[in-house]
């Protein structure tokens with residue numbers, strides 16, 4: 001199969017989708033989902049080398065459940081829960097790498113987030129997880145560790161806006177294309193990672209880890 | 219030739235690159251170029267129908283010179299003026315459609331610009347202009363009219379950051395891929411356009427219009 005990156009025309013990343021993460025960054029709770037774009041050039045797949053930390057950047061990790069879209073969606077109906085899951089070809093674990101200092105400055109100045117979120121290697125993706133291995137995407141446990149110390153570990157059932165609502169919101173603004181990747185937001189526990197530290201991330205269902213979802217990257 | 223849209227993995231749009239446009243929007247003059255991403259799904263090519271105005275949106279036009287990249291660029295050297303022009307496959311006239319009210323709110327709240335800039339049909343592109351028809355991209359006259367009243371008309375020699383600097387800045391953050399489109403910022407005169415109004419835009423060199431650069435869209 002072609003790489004996730006080559007099939008992807010855009011990465012759509014939801015912000016502030018877990019209450020405890022909103023609190024930890026002192027952000028306002030959104031009344032509706034919001035999202036930002038990450039470029040396909042930021043995707044780092046397994047074996048693609050380390051995450052690059054640009055000079056002067058405070059590099060933060062955010063583990064997220066990713067959707068790999070299997071269908072074009074436009075003006076999708078948020079009440080169509082079955083249709084939402086049917087439109088997903090499969091899943092990935094993603095790490096939405098963020099230049100936190102650049103993002104903080106952009107927020108203060110009212111500037112775009114594209115730089116803070118868009119450096120090369122800033123969208124770390126696991127292998128493709130076939131839909132058949134995901135009994136319920138809203139009952140997954142995501143985890144991320146730095147040098148084997150667990151930093152993030154939460155269930156996707158804590159999402160403020162669930163997948164059908166996310167897909168409805170985005171697709172009312174822009175057409176979602178087959179192959180596009182949707183990152184569904186990060187739970188609490190985000191923080192800095194330094195060059196040379198080891199990041200591991202993954203996904204479990206009922207305590208059982210999914211092999212394809214494992215990320216290990218320096 | 220394949221469509222501009224299908225060959226494009228991202229649209230990179232420079233903000234605030236003409237002094238008089240910065241003044242008209244009461245923005246701060248940037249010390250370095252800044253840019254935002256627009257998704258390929260927002261590209262509207264000739265014959266693709268009208269620009270769509272989402273409900274409740276204050277729709278603004280911004281005519282811009284667009285670069286269609288012919289080479290992958292990473293960490294490009296801003297002093298390499300010849301290399302910059304050689305990396306460009308050709309040009310387009312682009313209209314960076316903007317949901318100004320959504321953008322204003324995003325700026326106030328420190329939120330991403332992706333929605334304000336990313337709706338379907340919000341990146342209007344002319345046909346591809348071969349490089350051979352562009353004697354000097356920094357000496358082009360851009361124009362845009364609404365119902366035949368000229369609203370924007372300025373030379374690209376007014377750019378604050380010229381093309382080599384733009385390509386250097388972007389490619390130090392993210393790899394520019396072959397086929398990517400770079401919009402180089404809009405001169406003064408931006409404003410609202412309503413459903414049913416007719417937009418024309420184009421590009422001239424020494425008063426002579428380039429046929430491929432003509433846009434006419436409702």
Ligand SMILES: [Mg+2]
Pocket residue numbers: 006007008009224225226227
């Ligand atoms: Mg593509």
Ligand SMILES: [Mg+2]
Pocket residue numbers: 013014015062064096185186
């Ligand atoms: Mg995130």
Ligand SMILES: [Mg+2]
Pocket residue numbers: 231232233280282314401403404
């Ligand atoms: Mg613009």
